[in-house]
Amino acid sequence: MKRWLPAPLVSISLMAVWLLLHPGFGIGHGLLAILLGLLLPLLLRGLRPRQVRVRHPLTIARLTLRVLGDSLQSNIAVLRYVLFPGRRPHPAAFVRIPLQLRDPNALAVLAMIVCITPGTVWAELSLDRSVLMLHVLEVADAHAVAHHVQTCYERPLMEIFES
Structure with missing residues (x-):
C-alpha cells in the first residue's frame, strides 16, 4: 500500500x-x-525526509519552552531596536557556528527555530553540513551566540533525533 x-x-x-x-x-x-x-x-x-520516531518527550518540552523564551526575548529586543534605532548597542553580523548535528529532520527543526526567532536569519549551511552561518541583528560576542545555539538548540535536537 x-x-x-x-x-x-x-x-x-x-x-x-x-x-x-x-x-x-x-x-x-x-x-x-x-x-x-x-x-x-x-x-x-x-x-520526503525519513520517518521520525518521537523520543525524549521531556527534552522536546524543554526545547519548546527555551525557544518560546528566546523568541519572546528577541521580540522585545527587536521592538526596542525599531522604536529606538539610535540606541542600538551592537552592530549586526554574520556568525559561523560549527555543527555536529547531521540528521536532516533535526537540521530542518533548527532552521525553523532560527527563523522564528526575530533578529536571526539562517544564511547558509556548508555543503558538508558542518558549519551554519547565521545573520544576527545585534552581536556583542559571536562566540556567545555560537555557544547559545550549540548548547540550547543543537544538543537537545541531537538527543531527540540522533540518540
Missing part, C-alpha cells in the same frame, strides 16, 4: 485543497483532484 500511496494524508489534503480552490464541483475537477492527490506524492516521495 505504501508503494502506491506513500503519504495518504498528503494525498487527501491535496485533493481537498484542489476542490476548495475551484468553486464548482464537476466530474473533471473531481478526477483531476484524485489524479493530483495520487501522482504528486508518488513523484515527490524522494524529497
